[in-house]
Amino acid sequence: MQPRPLRTTIIGSYVFPSWLEYCSGNLGAFGSAEIEEMQQDAVVTALHDQLAAGLDVITDGEQTRFDFNLSFYGYIDGIELESKSPRLHGPPAHDQRGKHRIVGELAAPRGLGAVEEFERLKHLADDLLRDVPKDKRPTLKASVPGPYTLSGRLLPNAQYADRYAITEALLPIVRAELEKLVLVAGCTEVTVDEPSMSCYAHKEDPKRFVDIFNRTVEPIVGRTRLSTHLCFGNFKGHAVGPRRYAPMFPAFLDMNVDEVHVEMASREFAELEIIRTIAERRDVAVGIVDVKSYYVETFEDIADRVRRCMEHAPPERLSFAPDCGLSQTARWAASRKLANMCAGVKVVRDELGLE
DSSP states (O other): OOSSTTEEOOOSOOOOOHHHHHHHTTGGGSOHHHHHHHHHHHHHHHHHHHHHHTOSEEOOTTTTSSSTTGGGGGGOEEEEOOSSOSOOSSSOOGGGSOOEEEEEEEEOTTOOSHHHHHHHHHHHHHHHTTTSOGGGSOEEOEEEEOHHHHGGGEEOOSSSOSHHHHHHHHHHHHHHHHHHHHHTTOOSEEEEEOHHHHHHTTTSOHHHHHHHHHHHHGGGTTTSEEEEEEOOOOBTTBOOSOOOSGGGTTGGGGSOOSEEEEEOGGGTTTTTTHHHHHHTTSEEEEEEEOTTOOOOOOHHHHHHHHHHHTTTSOGGGEEEEESSOSTTSOHHHHHHHHHHHHHHHHHHHHHHTOO
């Protein structure tokens, strides 16, 4: 059951401030101390917007990553990073994200950086929330891409014959990072982000995906609140797979998680009834804000959507979030969407007499 009925949460990423976008493209103009300061300031900015919105669960906005998963390649030995995307012009699409050659044994002796990110988040959140009692503070969450999603930008070779072979090589690396994140850094809520599984479940074996996922998270099951995010892609606001949940279920119900997040708002709540099936065994985080649209949902819109979700699942099983990460949504819209989401959920909480 949810720690708080009708909880408000976020997937992981938040939009970069415009100054960070500029600085990230000109890192050679800054020293290491300045870059560290830049990273801290960006996380504070993301925290400010989330705290102002009133979220129950917050993240560092993945402000120190180039991308929700691409940045991890910089931590992995055995990869030759592509210097230039294969297509630079024309309408934005997933083929503008390049693929990298594998040139050696895949390993991450320094870890994947998620532990350092979470330690930074803890420090900065403690400073911002120093006057708030600990039992009143929002939960700090980390989001880490799973090995199947992480394998998607790597090219098979003689040593790693296909995407599944690459996934198997990455699995212990991600598992070790999750173990340190929870058992050493003390992270009490983690999303293992596997959007590639939901994008390709229509043509791959969903039971094989479940096996990969469960072996990845095995060390942290029961030791943190664990969720997964199932969406259909959001590079430049575009999906990459057929936007249907039917191919994933009931197989994905066997994922060892506390909460399953599903993208609903951008799909006009198609297949909403699937949350009834999920809620019989897991908590459900419903994507109730469309990150691909610049229509800013009003709090009345949100309240109506929450009530609609409660026709299929009880409040104690439900939480609400944007459809996906907010990295592809302009900050002026992202901050307003989050604020209205929290305000709309509060309307329903008040109607039900919930705290």
